[in-house]
Amino acid sequence: MTPISFSPWDMFLNAGPVVRCVMTLLVAASLLTWTILIAKSVELLRVRLKLHKAEQTLEQANTLDVGEEGTRQSGIAHTLVMAAETERNRSADIPDDHDGLKERIVLHLERLEAAEGRKLMRGTGLLATIGATSPFIGLFGTVWGIMTSFTGIAASKATSLAVVAPGIAEALLATALGLVAAIPAVVIYNHLARQSAACRAQVADLTSLVMRLVSRDLGRMQALTQSGQVVRLGASRDARTVAGE
Known part of the structure; x- marks a missing residue:
């Protein structure tokens, strides 16, 4: 009698078509999870380096x-x-509107900041979907496999453990693969969410630095304008003095 092999590959080959499709889907989801981790890690690393360099430049x-x-x-x-x-x-044609200009710039920068935050999180929603659904997909494969095993047992009228065990083991492999796909997906999603939040904080710092430069430029402009008014007032006062004399 040939001994029954319980290696994952043999159980996959001996599983029914539905359970095999479930396992294939879960393996593909797991591979996709690790692909997203590598791609997003490289992307966020490049973004962090650019943001750090830009922060120093604006500073x-x-x-x-x-x-x-x-x-x-x-x-x-x-x-x-x-x-x-x-x-x-x-807004150059709007005189003495420094507060209004600052408000309009802040509103525009907030929209750009929010758009950048959505861009940084792009692709991570798939990880949340994999983490939430993989256990249930694996459970579906397990239930289907056990149903198939019980049907085979009833047809063969054999109730020995040697007959029952292979089918149940193959079915439970689907649940194991579901957990293998779900657990890393959840951990990786939380990791990338923290990295994205750090990048968004850097973008917020850039927004503050830009607004500081805007305020500085407007302050210089206002000082120059007031200086010009003083000169004109002094010249007018001198002209009136000469005319009176």
Whole structure:
């Protein structure tokens, strides 16, 4: 009598078509999970490096124009700076509207920041789906396999453990694969969510730095305007004095 092999590969080959499809789906989900981990880890690492470099550039910049020149290769940082410059240029015909300009720039930067946050989390929703559904898919394969085993037992009218055990073991393999796919997916999802949250915090810091440059430029502009008014008032006062004399 040939001994029964309980290796995962042999149990997969001996399983029924439905259980085999379930196992194949779970293995594919597990491979997809690890692929997403590698791809997103590389992406987030590059994003963090760019954000760190852009943060240093904006920290050292004195004006928004200098910040724009230094962040041209920095992705979202350059987008934030260009959005601030665009809004400033569009509002050039509105006199003495510094508070309104700041509010409009903040609203625009908040939208860009939210869009970047969604971009950073792109692809991780699939991990949440795998983590939530894989155990149930595996359980479905197990239930189906046990039903098939019991049907075979009833047809053969044999109730010995040697007859029952292989079918049940093959069915339980589906549940094991479901857990193998689900547990890493949940852990990896939480890991990538923390990494994305750290990147979003860096983007928020960039937004604050951009607004600081905007406020600094507006302060200089206001100081120059007030200085010009003082000169004109002094000149008018001198003209009136001469006329009175």
